[in-house]
Amino acid sequence: xxxxxxxxxxxxLAGALATIAGAAEDTESNIGSQGDPNSQVQLAPQMGYIHxxxxxxxxxxxxxxxxxxxxxxxxxxxxxxTGMNPVLALVIASALAIFVQGVYATTAxxxxxxxxxxxxxxxxxxxxxxxxxxxxxHAFVAVFPAVSxxxxxxxxxxxxxxxxxxxxxxxxxxxxxxSATGNPFYGKERQYQSQKFGAGVPISASGNIVRYAEAGQRxxxxxxxxxxxxxxxxxxxxxxxIVFFExxxxxxxxxxxxxxxxxxxGVVLILIxxxxxRYIEVWARKNYGPYKSESAEEVSA
Amino acid sequence: xxxxxxxxxxxxxxxxIMAVGLVGSLVCLYLTYANQFLxxxxxxxxxxxxxxxxxxxxxxxxxxxxxxxxxxxxxxxGMIAFGTGVIAMLLATKVETVMPYSAPIxxxxxxxxxxxxxGWIANSVLKMNIPVMVRSITEMAIIGAIVLxxxxxVMAGGFSFDxxxxxxxxxxxxxxxxxxxGSLLGGCLLAVSFMLGSIALQHPFNACLGPGEQQxxxxxxxxxCGFLSMIVVAVISFAFVAFAAAMLSLIIxxxxxxxxxxxxxxxxxxDAFAWLDAKPILEPEGEx
Numbered sequence: 001x002x003x004x005x006x007x008x009x010x011x012x013l014a015g016a017l018a019t020i021a022g023a024a025e026d027t028e029s030n031i032g033s034q035g036d037p038n039s040q041v042q043l044a045p046q047m048g049y050i051h052x053x054x055x056x057x058x059x060x061x062x063x064x065x066x067x068x069x070x071x072x073x074x075x076x077x078x079x080x081x082t083g084m085n086p087v088l089a090l091v092i093a094s095a096l097a098i099f100v101q102g103v104y105a106t107t108a109x110x111x112x113x114x115x116x117x118x119x120x121x122x123x124x125x126x127x128x129x130x131x132x133x134x135x136x137x138h139a140f141v142a143v144f145p146a147v148s149x150x151x152x153x154x155x156x157x158x159x160x161x162x163x164x165x166x167x168x169x170x171x172x173x174x175x176x177x178x179s180a181t182g183n184p185f186y187g188k189e190r191q192y193q194s195q196k197f198g199a200g201v202p203i204s205a206s207g208n209i210v211r212y213a214e215a216g217q218r219x220x221x222x223x224x225x226x227x228x229x230x231x232x233x234x235x236x237x238x239x240x241x242i243v244f245f246e247x248x249x250x251x252x253x254x255x256x257x258x259x260x261x262x263x264x265x266g267v268v269l270i271l272i273x274x275x276x277x278r279y280i281e282v283w284a285r286k287n288y289g290p291y292k293s294e295s296a297e298e299v300s301a
Numbered sequence: 302x303x304x305x306x307x308x309x310x311x312x313x314x315x316x317x318i319m320a321v322g323l324v325g326s327l328v329c330l331y332l333t334y335a336n337q338f339l340x341x342x343x344x345x346x347x348x349x350x351x352x353x354x355x356x357x358x359x360x361x362x363x364x365x366x367x368x369x370x371x372x373x374x375x376x377x378x379g380m381i382a383f384g385t386g387v388i389a390m391l392l393a394t395k396v397e398t399v400m401p402y403s404a405p406i407x408x409x410x411x412x413x414x415x416x417x418x419x420g421w422i423a424n425s426v427l428k429m430n431i432p433v434m435v436r437s438i439t440e441m442a443i444i445g446a447i448v449l450x451x452x453x454x455v456m457a458g459g460f461s462f463d464x465x466x467x468x469x470x471x472x473x474x475x476x477x478x479x480x481x482x483g484s485l486l487g488g489c490l491l492a493v494s495f496m497l498g499s500i501a502l503q504h505p506f507n508a509c510l511g512p513g514e515q516q517x518x519x520x521x522x523x524x525x526c527g528f529l530s531m532i533v534v535a536v537i538s539f540a541f542v543a544f545a546a547a548m549l550s551l552i553i554x555x556x557x558x559x560x561x562x563x564x565x566x567x568x569x570x571x572d573a574f575a576w577l578d579a580k581p582i583l584e585p586e587g588e589x
Contacts, residue, residue, distance in 0.1 A: 048585055051582065058504060059504070063499070071493060073493075074488070075537055078538075078539065100529060103525075103529055107526075108508040110566065111505075111518070111522060115509055119512075121574060123575070123576050124578075125578040126578050162482070167492070168495075168496060212582075
């Protein structure tokens with residue numbers, strides 16, 4: 001009984017760490033402008049809309065976060081093998097991973113922007129100076145809890161995987177959660193604030209992203225401020241729930257039916273979430289009306 | 302999907318880059334065998350240089366493959382290179398235990414086989430119909446295997462299967478015992494090499510693509526990504542090789558990284574439309 005209680009406590013702690021990681025991950029990717037909304041940032045100068053938005057085209061968020069978290073996990077593992085204190089090892093390893101992240105961010109911005117010279121998009125050095133450090137800080141807040149969570153799973157719950165393998169699995173999951181949950185807030189809400197709400201993005205509006213602020217010009221930091229309110233916490237809850245339920249079912253049901261209990265519990269959880277999703281979708285359609293034919297065309301376009 | 306969009310004209314032809322990449326990386330991988338004759342693994346850093354050569358070659362391959370309209374497929378190309386490469390690399394390290402000094406060549410041969418099969422599946426079974434697909438995937442599987450082998454050499458000082466799967470760990474002071482969990486494979490450090498290599502392989506072209514892409518700038522970024530990844534594996538190598546050898550790898554990686562990073566910024570400055578500090582948005586004056 002005590003071991004189960006301990007396991008549930010660790011599960012809750014891991015879920016809390018995952019929530020922090022998810023929230024910071026989404027805010028970081030929106031400040032740096034990574035993931036699918038970045039295609040519009042990339043497109044804007046080609047349509048004649050010169051902007052001062054960061055352009056961090058490293059890859060999709062899942063592979064990128066797979067890399068940062070795996071670097072952190074692998075380096076921390078190596079430090080721990082040589083006898084370093086785990087907490088110190090995790091912090092230094094995360095810092096090294098964030099150094100790599102920062103370098104990748106700057107080279108992506110410089111490379112993409114320099115290749116857009118034909119469309120008169122200049123390189124803004126002050127954007128690099130001010131935004132890169134902020135994305136690095138947010139990435140540290142995302143990577144350190146993620147790798148701490150992996151370490152906790154191994155040290156407290158005796159997970160058989162080595163740290164780097166858990167790092168790659170949960171790093172990709174972290175990026176996927178932030179990308180799937182948070183990006184609509186940035187891509188559809190923020191970039192197209194000037195469009196009529198719910199109008200979709202017609203072809204004629206492609207690349208016409210928000211570039212000017214109430215006073216002055218938008219920078220990517222404003223996007224972070226905007227998405228930190230809803231998109232970040234939503235991504236955090238998403239990733240936190242994934243981690244929490246994953247561990248919770250293992251801790252509680254692994255002893256049942258020779259290990260099959262945890263698998264059955266997982267399938268039941270997926271079914272419950274499918275029912276909830278379907279209910280919300282039907283509820284939203286009923287309350288906000290059916291798709292109108294003209295907006296349906298725009299969606300398909 | 303089969304319309305070719307040429308990214309940039311001119312520059313060094315692909316076959317030249319491929320020859321330099323293949324020969325350079327194989328020579329560097331063979332130089333790591335010098336570790337057996339030295340009193341510490343001072344030659345481990347040659348593995349990192351092999352990875353840099355292979356990444357230069359790989360960047361140019363990706364540029365050729367992705368000129369066929371697979372823009373969002375650039376990161377996936379890095380992943381498939383390493384997914385196929387890791388099979389070839391592990392098989393080659395096993396061959397090394399039977400036939401000494403054969404691992405680098407074996408990695409190239411196995412990589413070519415695995416790559417050709419998966420390229421054939423992508424092109425003919427999945428019907429992607431991209432003319433350079435089979436050749437490109439074959440090249441990238443070889444590159445993946447070489448980069449993984451190079452990073453492994455930096456981390457562990459060699460790449461025979463036994464070196465990777467067993468690590469002597471100290472118990473009770475002078476006594477040691479072999480441990481799988483403390484080894485390179487047991488710690489799953491291949492996952493780190495995998496992610497480092499696959500992002501480093503796809504990033505240069507992904508970051509530089511666009512109408513103004515220039516080959517020298519893209520290749521400089523490829524070298525920068527290689528050295529940056531080498532910094533990470535050199536830090537990890539402190540757990541496996543002698544302190545002085547790991548320090549040597551780290552210093553070479555940092556020097557190479559700083560040089561290529563500064564050169565890349567200079568080349569970006571050359572190619573950029575304007576290089577502005579704290580200036581407002583310049584609205585375009587007219588359509589061209």
